[in-house]
Amino acid sequence: MSSKRREFDASFKLQVVQMVREQGLSVPQICRDMGLGETAVRRWIQQYEAELSGQPGIGKPLTSEQQRIRQLEVENRQLKQDNELLKKASAFFAREMK
DSSP states (O other): OOOOOOOOOHHHHHHHHHHHHTTOOOHHHHHHHHTOOHHHHHHHHHHHHHHHTTOOOSSSOOSHHHHHHHHHHHHHHHHHHHHHHHHHHHHHHHHHHO
């Protein structure tokens, strides 16, 4: 029987990170109490610290600011692609009109 991989939302991860950083609880203690893997919790802490320093970090963003930045980056990429398509279409129709 294969175990299903658990998924946690950003607010839960952020809450766990804050327990370590602000309440001074140890990672092993939190992992035992909450049934979490140490590797995952340590990765969440690294992600949070990267976001605090202004870096994107690895994986899904934890802070709302980084979530918004990622969303805007996706929108920006899409707009650039749309703009390139419009440029190509304009050039095509300009040639056809001659």
